Amino acid sequence: MKSEPFRTRAMRPLVAAVICAFALPLGGPPAASGYQLVGGATFRWPPQLDAVPYWVANRDDNWMTVEDVVTETRAAMNTWDQIAQADLTLSYQGLTNQRPFDFFDRTNTVGFSTREHLRELGLSEATLSVTSWLNFVGTGHIAESDILVNPAFNWTDTPERGGWDYRSLMVHEVGHFLGLGHSNVGRDAGDGLLAGSAIMWPYSFGSMSSLGRTLTDDDIAGISVLYPGPARETGAISGIVRRDGVGVSHAHVTAFEPHAGHTVGAWADAAGRFELGGLVPGRYVVRANPIPETHPAGAYFFSHAVVDRDFQVTILPRFVVVRRDEATEVEIEVLP
Amino acid sequence: MIPRRLGSAVVALGCAALPLFPASASAAPAAGASRKPIVGLLDAARAAGGGYAPVATDRWGAAATPQAQAGMAPVFAPGGEWARAEAAALIGSQRVNQDLGFSRNIFQTVSAEADDVGFGEHYGARGAVFVSPYLGLEAGYTRTTTMFDIRIEDEDAGLVLFDEGLVQKSNEFTAAAVAQVALAAVTPYLSVGYGWRESEVEGDAPFRTGALVFGAGIKVPFPLFPAAIAFDYRFVRYGGPEGPLELVEGGTDGATISALTLGILFRFGERD
Known part of the structure; x- marks a missing residue:
């Protein structure tokens, strides 16, 4: 059996890289965003595109045949494609001899590359995979995107027998491929990420786990913000997180609807304002928390921003009612 | 003439300490009299200036005889009340x-x-x-x-x-x-x-x-x-x-x- 270069299960980072073609309007999530979006609500595939095409790199891995890679990649793409709340179509185009991260090739390539290629790109060997984008300067829409998978890990389509689940990884990366950033709806129990954590949490569920194959409400809310579908019957919670009357920069806010078991997170902007979109109507417990101490701010898409962690986890001591097509305004005062 | 209902209420109150019998029994045909005559006698007694005279009744609460009603004591009258x-x-x-x-x-x-x-x-x-x-x-x-x-x-x-x-x-x-x-x-x-x-x-x-x-x-x-x-x-x-x-x-x-x-x-x- 091939030895793993890295043995720790937890905290294996999933990286998304942005390659700027001309200029990239990244400034963290805009005030009105729900989920963390890489570059705001326009950083998505153009709405006039009927289907987003993708190809799979024609390269076997030491652990998976290219046929397995195609099957698992398509399954991961379909996981997002089938969300009723989102207006989104992903279309498999076949195999390609292009490598992932060969930019400006007009091919959205997904799959393995070589370890040498990773080194050329300056990526750490601890990285499981990376997603890149090119985007149109004028509109912000995504023009091209690739997903590169690190071949140094023992990937598998049957994680229960050991190894890292390729499909779980791919579901996460496809979230980036579509324009989503990272979520903070997750909890690391020390020996792995708890079930119920968002797929877009910045670290993997670990090897021998297929938990990352299933989208959570948080992920679905995020994609429905970017690609709103006709079946979307949702409301929102908007407001501000304050400490001593001053907005808390990039606080994380979650809303939990106990009846449906629906949990959705959002990030505040630099002024502490947030909007949790894509919420099914109901009654929510609202919670504000800082980024965990163990997470570098760089694990999230707060480029050049100061992330305020100096506050306690705070719960609004009342339910917040969300109605369809309405935004309920709240203020959360946190303690240092 | 006091209102019938008021009178009956007073009588009922006065009987509160007595053994309680079913009100319906007070109107039992077996007793041979309804409660109406009792009230009427009470009214008559009051009109005569005597206030409420104790009224003798049989165990059903109905008057045994008109003569006995006039002079005998206690017992309850109409028992409990009910209304339509x-x-x-x-x-x-x-x-x-x-x-x-x-x-x-x-x-x-x-x-x-x-x-x-x-x-x-x-x-x-x-x-x-x-x-x-x-x-x-x-x-x-x-x-x-x-x-x-x-x-x-x-x-x-x-x-x-x-x-x-x-x-x-x-x-x-x-x-x-x-x-x-x-x-x-x-x-x-x-x-x-x-x-x-x-x-x-x-x-x-x-x-x-x-x-x-x-x-x-x-x-x-x-x-x-x-x-x-x-x-x-x-x-x-x-x-x-x-x-x-x-x-x-x-x-x-x-x-x-x-x-x-x-x-x-x-x-x-x-x-x-």
Whole structure:
């Protein structure tokens, strides 16, 4: 059996890289965003595109045949494609001899590359995979995107027998491929990420786990913000997180609807304002928390921003009612 | 001439300490007389300036003979009273057993439980029609405000109790059969019927549920007025989680409610 270069299960980072073609309007999530979006609500595939095409790199891995890679990649793409709340179509185009991260090739390539290629790109060997984008300067829409998978890990389509689940990884990366950033709806129990954590949490569920194959409400809310579908019957919670009357920069806010078991997170902007979109109507417990101490701010898409962690986890001591097509305004005062 | 009803009330009060016999028995044909003549004699005695003379009766409360009525003492007269119709306004409280269970995500556990309903948060009205001294039909309406306490146990923030719980407003309609025994001083009764409840919690659509309602109580008449105080107990178990009862997934299957009310009851119609 091939030895793993890295043995720790937890905290294996999933990286998304942005390659700027001309200029990239990244400034963290805009005030009105729900989920963390890489570059705001326009950083998505153009709405006039009927289907987003993708190809799979024609390269076997030491652990998976290219046929397995195609099957698992398509399954991961379909996981997002089938969300009723989102207006989104992903279309498999076949195999390609292009490598992932060969930019400006007009091919959205997904799959393995070589370890040498990773080194050329300056990526750490601890990285499981990376997603890149090119985007149109004028509109912000995504023009091209690739997903590169690190071949140094023992990937598998049957994680229960050991190894890292390729499909779980791919579901996460496809979230980036579509324009989503990272979520903070997750909890690391020390020996792995708890079930119920968002797929877009910045670290993997670990090897021998297929938990990352299933989208959570948080992920679905995020994609429905970017690609709103006709079946979307949702409301929102908007407001501000304050400490001593001053907005808390990039606080994380979650809303939990106990009846449906629906949990959705959002990030505040630099002024502490947030909007949790894509919420099914109901009654929510609202919670504000800082980024965990163990997470570098760089694990999230707060480029050049100061992330305020100096506050306690705070719960609004009342339910917040969300109605369809309405935004309920709240203020959360946190303690240092 | 004092009003008949007033007179009877006074007599009934005077007999409160005597052994209590079924009121209907006082009108039993076997006694050979109805209660009307007794009242008439009392009125006659009062008109003669003698006030209320003690009246001899047989064990059914009816006069044995007109002669004996004039000079013999005590006993109760009409026993307890009953009326063809009653209407009551009531107010009270409820003991509520309604645990909504809990729901959890990766951060916290949310649980909820109903508070007991305080005095004044449960009120309404009832009306009844009696087809005999023993049996009647009742219809009622009550409105109840129930508070649900919310409790959050968060992995990081610890225990959080909500400042504001959920408020549920309910309208309850009941129809019941009533069986009573109109004794001299009080009228105990039992009831069984069906209750329909429509409830609404802010933010939710109203929902309806129904259940058998069991009741018991005592009516204590006023001495000088065709009215009574009613002490009433009702027990109901609403089944099946639905609507706001499902607020938290995994909640128990229904609510058990014990309601105590105090009512003022007005009586209409001639007694037999």
